[in-house]
Amino acid sequence: MKIKVTVNGQLYERDVLEHKTLLRFLREDLGLTGTKEGCGMGECGACTVFFNGKVMNSCMILAVEADGATIDTIEGESRGPSLTDIQKAMEKNNSVQCGFCTPGMVMSIKELLQNKAKPSIPEIKEAIEGNFCRCTGYVQIIEAVLDVTGRSKEKGELKHV
Amino acid sequence: MFDTVKTSDLSHVGKNGHREDTIEKLTGEAMYVSDMLLPGMLHAQLKKSPHARAKIVKIDYSKAAALPGVRAIVTGDELDYRLGLYVVDKRILARGEVRHFGEAVVAVAADTAEQARAAVDAIEVEYEVLPPVLHHMDALKDDAPLVHPELGSYDYMAAAFTPKPGTNIANHTKLRKGDVDKAFAESEWIIEREYSCPSVQHVPMETHVAIVQWGKGDKVNIWSSAQSPFTVRNLFCHAFGLSHSQVRVQVPYVGGGFGGKAGIGIEPLCAVLSRKAGGRPVKFQASREEEFSLLPCRSALTYRIKTGVSATGKIVAQHMTMYWDSGAYADYAVNVTRASGFSASGPYEIPNAWLDAYTIYTNKPYGTAYRGFGHVEFHWAVERHMELVAQAIGMDPFVFRLKNALRPGSLTMTGEEITEHTGNVIKCLEEAAKAICYGNLTDEEKARQKKTGWKIGKGVAALQKAPAMPPFTATSVVLKMNEDGSVLVNLALTDYGQGTYTSVRQIVAERLGFPLEKIKVAFESDTDRDPYDWQTVASKGLLLSGNAAILAAEDLIKNAYAVAGEILHCNVCDLGHDGDKIFIKHHPKKSVSFASMAVGHALPNGNGVGGPLIGVGRYIAQGLSNLNKEDGQGNPAIDWTYGAHGIIVEVCEETGEFHVLKIASVYDVGRAIHPEIVRGQAIGGMLQGLGTAICEGYIYDQQGRLLNPSFTDNKIPTAKDLPLEIECFVVETPQVDGPYGARGVGEHSMISVAPALGNAIQKATGAEIMHMPMRFEDVWRALRHKDPIDNWITKSPIGSCRSAPEARPNG
Numbered sequence: 001m002k003i004k005v006t007v008n009g010q011l012y013e014r015d016v017l018e019h020k021t022l023l024r025f026l027r028e029d030l031g032l033t034g035t036k037e038g039c040g041m042g043e044c045g046a047c048t049v050f051f052n053g054k055v056m057n058s059c060m061i062l063a064v065e066a067d068g069a070t071i072d073t074i075e076g077e078s079r080g081p082s083l084t085d086i087q088k089a090m091e092k093n094n095s096v097q098c099g100f101c102t103p104g105m106v107m108s109i110k111e112l113l114q115n116k117a118k119p120s121i122p123e124i125k126e127a128i129e130g131n132f133c134r135c136t137g138y139v140q141i142i143e144a145v146l147d148v149t150g151r152s153k154e155k156g157e158l159k160h161v
Numbered sequence: 162m163f164d165t166v167k168t169s170d171l172s173h174v175g176k177n178g179h180r181e182d183t184i185e186k187l188t189g190e191a192m193y194v195s196d197m198l199l200p201g202m203l204h205a206q207l208k209k210s211p212h213a214r215a216k217i218v219k220i221d222y223s224k225a226a227a228l229p230g231v232r233a234i235v236t237g238d239e240l241d242y243r244l245g246l247y248v249v250d251k252r253i254l255a256r257g258e259v260r261h262f263g264e265a266v267v268a269v270a271a272d273t274a275e276q277a278r279a280a281v282d283a284i285e286v287e288y289e290v291l292p293p294v295l296h297h298m299d300a301l302k303d304d305a306p307l308v309h310p311e312l313g314s315y316d317y318m319a320a321a322f323t324p325k326p327g328t329n330i331a332n333h334t335k336l337r338k339g340d341v342d343k344a345f346a347e348s349e350w351i352i353e354r355e356y357s358c359p360s361v362q363h364v365p366m367e368t369h370v371a372i373v374q375w376g377k378g379d380k381v382n383i384w385s386s387a388q389s390p391f392t393v394r395n396l397f398c399h400a401f402g403l404s405h406s407q408v409r410v411q412v413p414y415v416g417g418g419f420g421g422k423a424g425i426g427i428e429p430l431c432a433v434l435s436r437k438a439g440g441r442p443v444k445f446q447a448s449r450e451e452e453f454s455l456l457p458c459r460s461a462l463t464y465r466i467k468t469g470v471s472a473t474g475k476i477v478a479q480h481m482t483m484y485w486d487s488g489a490y491a492d493y494a495v496n497v498t499r500a501s502g503f504s505a506s507g508p509y510e511i512p513n514a515w516l517d518a519y520t521i522y523t524n525k526p527y528g529t530a531y532r533g534f535g536h537v538e539f540h541w542a543v544e545r546h547m548e549l550v551a552q553a554i555g556m557d558p559f560v561f562r563l564k565n566a567l568r569p570g571s572l573t574m575t576g577e578e579i580t581e582h583t584g585n586v587i588k589c590l591e592e593a594a595k596a597i598c599y600g601n602l603t604d605e606e607k608a609r610q611k612k613t614g615w616k617i618g619k620g621v622a623a624l625q626k627a628p629a630m631p632p633f634t635a636t637s638v639v640l641k642m643n644e645d646g647s648v649l650v651n652l653a654l655t656d657y658g659q660g661t662y663t664s665v666r667q668i669v670a671e672r673l674g675f676p677l678e679k680i681k682v683a684f685e686s687d688t689d690r691d692p693y694d695w696q697t698v699a700s701k702g703l704l705l706s707g708n709a710a711i712l713a714a715e716d717l718i719k720n721a722y723a724v725a726g727e728i729l730h731c732n733v734c735d736l737g738h739d740g741d742k743i744f745i746k747h748h749p750k751k752s753v754s755f756a757s758m759a760v761g762h763a764l765p766n767g768n769g770v771g772g773p774l775i776g777v778g779r780y781i782a783q784g785l786s787n788l789n790k791e792d793g794q795g796n797p798a799i800d801w802t803y804g805a806h807g808i809i810v811e812v813c814e815e816t817g818e819f820h821v822l823k824i825a826s827v828y829d830v831g832r833a834i835h836p837e838i839v840r841g842q843a844i845g846g847m848l849q850g851l852g853t854a855i856c857e858g859y860i861y862d863q864q865g866r867l868l869n870p871s872f873t874d875n876k877i878p879t880a881k882d883l884p885l886e887i888e889c890f891v892v893e894t895p896q897v898d899g900p901y902g903a904r905g906v907g908e909h910s911m912i913s914v915a916p917a918l919g920n921a922i923q924k925a926t927g928a929e930i931m932h933m934p935m936r937f938e939d940v941w942r943a944l945r946h947k948d949p950i951d952n953w954i955t956k957s958p959i960g961s962c963r964s965a966p967e968a969r970p971n972g
Contacts, residue, residue: 096183099658102186130879160833
């Protein structure tokens with residue numbers, strides 16, 4: 001089936017199989033491999049993208065459902081040489097370990113900050129609850145959000161005793 | 162090395178420098194094997210066993226072979242190879258018999274994954290179902306079916322392991338110290354209890370994935386999400402009888418490992434498909450369900466401890482029996498048993514000790530290394546036991562721990578003497594206790610307790626772990642100077658998120674006296690281009706590779722000085738350097754830049770001197786020995802990292818629900834090379850440890866089918882599961898032979914979280930929990946003195962899980 005879909009501001013027209021997920025369409029047909037597959041069952045959030053302005057698990061959407069839609073993926077962030085403010089804060093706050101959950105995490109944080117300029121810690125936790133991370137224990141990710149919203153003082157640190 | 166230099170006198174070590182791998186990971190540019198496509202690449206899918214134990218009567222793949230796009234089908238019958246690091250007991254595909262639910266039976270490679278899946282569906286396998294042996298304690302019974310009747314014919318590392326042919330015991334580790342019988346006879350108290358925990362999945366966010374191309378002339382190229390490229394190569398060559406020069410393993414970015422990607426995994430499977438498909442590259446990526454049931458997990462444990470205590474509260478004797486459930490294959494699990502055996506008492510002095518640790522085969526998915534290498538599981542037992550023993554003898558558990566903790570002059574169970582440089586577990590315990598105001602409730606906590614009606618309790622637990630590795634484990638680092646005087650670091654230790662490369666970079670910059678920006682650690686590992694490293698496991702990476710990096714830096718400087726002496730016509734001993742140049746110390750203006758010597762120096766007349774500047778560093782573990790197989794005595798530990806966790810919990814006695822209000826962690830890391838990375842390891846491991854403590858675990862039905870191989874039914878902690886407050890501390894007792902005094906801490910953060918929580922719950926409510934995880938219903942039952950529900954092998958034929966095989970619409 002033919003679909004027209006705008007990804008990161010660029011219009012693509014492609015023939016896709018009806019059962020192909022949006023995730024696989026992005027990764028395999030468009031080569032946008034920044035969006036990851038962690039479970040394929042809508043549980044882990046590694047495949048989080050913006051679908052018509054809202055974050056969704058792209059493994060739970062068929063590519064044909066994206067006909068006419070606007071999709072934003074991690075590749076659409078930080079166009080040009082520098083990182084976005086969220087990415088910079090995550091870099092600064094050691095928020096990345098293996099990095100496999102990171103693109104999805106960036107998208108969820110972006111949506112959070114679009115809706116709320118200064119989210120509380122429980123609100124940050126709620127926003128990234130659907131993004132599993134096995135490495136970091138989330139704290140340094142949460143601290144990046146605090147940092148980018150001007151609350152770096154709430155950050156913890158390693159104490160030497 | 163350089164263990165006594167103060168952190169304030171160092172330029173890079175001890176500072177929070179930039180992490181080199183972050184930008185590509187934040188932008189999605191970092192390429193993992195799961196992102197890779199090669200020209201002509203085929204996709205593999207597997208036909209897996211629906212039974213825990215069955216004879217394979219017949220495999221018919223004629224229909225599958227005729228389907229479009231199918232390029233190769235392989236069964237176990239045509240693969241006469243065995244794989245394994247310590248006990249060579251695993252085949253690439255099941256042959257003759259399947260030994261666990263989810264085991265690979267037939268493999269298909271096709272042009273697309275859909276075609277491969279359709280072919281798998283068209284394969285018919287006829288089984289004769291056999292009664293499985295599921296519980297490891299049942300597997301020890303005389304009439305238990307043998308999981309490996311041919312165990313006696315397997316190769317194994319005889320210096321370290323003792324399989325028992327004719328039984329389900331893959332290894333028996335013994336430790337004997339002192340006179341246990343006499344000491345028990347003289348004990349004032351004897352307390353005996355049993356503790357247990359189920360199998361658990363590592364859950365790397367990137368499932369296992371490999372691409373293999375078996376080219377003409379038997380040249381094999383492997384790209385894998387592996388922790389240990391050289392061990393993959395070595396075991397691969399042994400299995401297939403290939404020369405090491407014929408096989409190349411490359412490891413790009415890896416989406417988490419936690420031990421599950423140590424050793425060898427799915428690479429041989431892709432290789433035999435590629436060979437059969439005429440050399441086209443074949444990719445296999447495990448689905449999340451396959452990650453649970455096809456790939457290895459953490460072994461379950463039953464641990465029985467009997468402790469004799471003197472009238473003054475000193476432990477005088479301990480009898481310990483560990484029953485480790487390795488599942489269907491024990492290759493790696495035997496070493497978990499061995500390493501747990503020599504550390505089995507935790508960081509306490511046991512003058513008279515008797516230990517038997519068994520690795521037991523069952524018909525379940527198989528066990529392997531998992532962050533902590535057995536220590537998460539047995540510290541659950543040891544640190545709950547310390548609590549219960551203290552309670553039984555009427556002593557405060559914290560005081561009881563301090564009284565028995567290892568200190569300078571103590572002998573470990575293997576007879577190693579603890580010195581003042583070994584690390585300080587007592588300080589770790591004290592700081593953890595202090596951080597949670599152990600022993601009493603603050604006014605705020607009292608008010609909270611009054612308001613909510615939930616009981617607040619506090620618990621501590623200590624931990625220890627040394628790297629579990631062959632005593633001669635070695636590594637190497639090569640530094641190559643680029644044309645502009647910057648330096649490239651090559652090493653085959655892999656960095657799958659833990660941040661070791663960042664620390665190695667700091668160490669190289671520190672020793673060279675260069676700015677950090679001039680040092681790059683090449684991220685992808687490649688057995689054809691990188692110098693050898695054994696494996697990225699055991700929290701040994703920073704210590705061994707950090708030392709090799711120091712030696713490589715010294716070698717590079719020595720080589721550069723030799724050239725500079727020639728150019729400047731002076732004695733090498735009169736030279737000094739900064740980040741750009743080498744100069745004569747008493748005539749600093751007489752200098753030569755590193756850049757002008759980096760790839761060979763041209764004298765004014767055009768004569769060349771020197772050559773490309775390279776530094777080589779090799780480091781091998783020092784002073785370690787094989788343990789005596791009869792009494793376990795010897796020196797297995799290059800370094801002991803000690804630590805402790807303190808937890809505050811509030812519990813609802815009516816429902817068994819609880820919240821973790823605070824966790825404090827303290828580790829004696831020797832020196833924190835990069836404090837934020839240490840903190841990242843501390844928190845990440847703590848939450849993984851909390852997952853093990855509160856919710857994770859494999860559940861089987863009575864036929865041995867795994868009922869919860871998904872995130873729907875087997876949750877891992879999310880951001881909402883975080884404790885309200887987390888505090889991370891380090892003690893820094895320098896490791897004399899560690900790089901700048903550092904020792905490893907990658908695994909330790911996961912250890913002893915569970916017992917600290919169990920102890921806190923007991924303190925709050927009196928609930929005695931002996932099995933982890935501690936789900937709310939387990940707390941509720943313990944509070945009512947009901948036996949725990951042993952639903953890890955559920956009594957009902959169909960479990961309550963939505964993904965139970967019978968409950969699935971398409972079988």
